[in-house]
Amino acid sequence: RKDLLDLASLSREETEEILEQAKPLKEVFQRSVKKFPALKGKTVLMLFYEPSTRTLSSFEVAAKRMGADVTVFDVPSSSVVKGESVRDTVDTLQAMQADYIVVRHQMPGLPGRIAKMTKASVISAGDGAHAHPTQGLLDAFTLREVYPTEEGKRVLIAGDIRHSRVARSTSTVLKKLGYEVAYLGPGSLVPEVPGIARFTNFEEAWQWKPDVFYMLRVQKERQGCQFFPSVSEYHKLYGITEDRFRRISEEGLWVMHPGPVNRGVELCDAAMDYERCLINQQVENGIAVRMAVLYLLKQGEE
Ligand code: CP
Secondary structure, three states, rough: OOEEEEOOOOHHHHHHHHHHHHHHHHHHHOOOOOOOOOOOEEEEEEOOOOOOOHHHHHHHHHHHHHEEEEEEOOOOOOOOOOOOHHHHHHHHHHHHOOOOEEEEOOOOOHHHHHHHHOOOOOEEEOOOOOHHHHHHHHHHHHHHHOOOOOOOOOOEEEOOOOHHHHHHHHHHHHHHHHHHHEEEHHHOOOOOOOOEEEEEEHHHHHHOOOOOOEEOOOOOOHOOOOOOOOOHHHHHHEEEEEHHHHHHHHOEEEOOOOOOOOEHHHHHHHHHOOOOOOOHHHHHHHHHHHHHHHHHHHHHHO
16 A cells, blocks of 8 residues: 555555554654664655644654654745645655655545655545544554453544544544444534434433543634534533533543643543543554554555
8 A cells, every 4th residue: 555545445454454563663662762763764744734733743753763854844934825736846745755745734635636646655644524544543542552352332422523534534443443433513513424323412422321532623713603502502512521521530431532622612621631531642642653654654665
């Protein structure tokens, strides 16, 4: 496989291979082995048309840990602002002999189009509402650390499902691995998906008995949309409030979030400090999983 563009097209075997490969690479990372030079001589270009903290920096750390040369292409100060097309930008990067292009863009499907334009391996770091494959993989890896087996485990994903690339990629990989998945959110923003339970009311979702509450970021850029409640209404209707947090912690349930968190909207402060809140573990695992993706794409080309 040359590229990683989504998780729907990844087989169960390929998914398992990435998750297995990430285990020893997490140890390499945690043991502070300064370099695991599997990508020595390779060049990784980071092409982010949208902001990012976690994905951008963890790809950079992952690639450098494996000895690659990394260039972060700063879109706001590049010729993109002079109107240079994606096609011409990619041709320019290709001329610099990029081995990987990690791309984030607001347009769904754009990484796939770039992949057809270049010999470099293209990895989607999030494209519109389409896919965020490495987020889905790091979420699956994190859940495997908590639960050695998926059987009977229930993950509730809450928020604006319809416009969330995280919801799409994470639910795709979790279903593939055998988890039970449900969606919760405002009715118009929760699609009907075969094999995924659907709730628009928190109490009904609670009765489903989730083991994990996966809270999506409220995309404030969508505030003002007629279908989306205000942030305070959202917190009351779908967020982990102080009251809901008490029930979640009494039951020993797990809390996840892809970040960045809007404190007091998706999660109250107490939920952020909860020992079963996996947010920081997700971030740390993001490095191991991205190391595994970079490593296995290189193996695939040899
Ligand atoms: N989860 C995630 O994609 O975070 P960033 O936007 O900070 O990369």
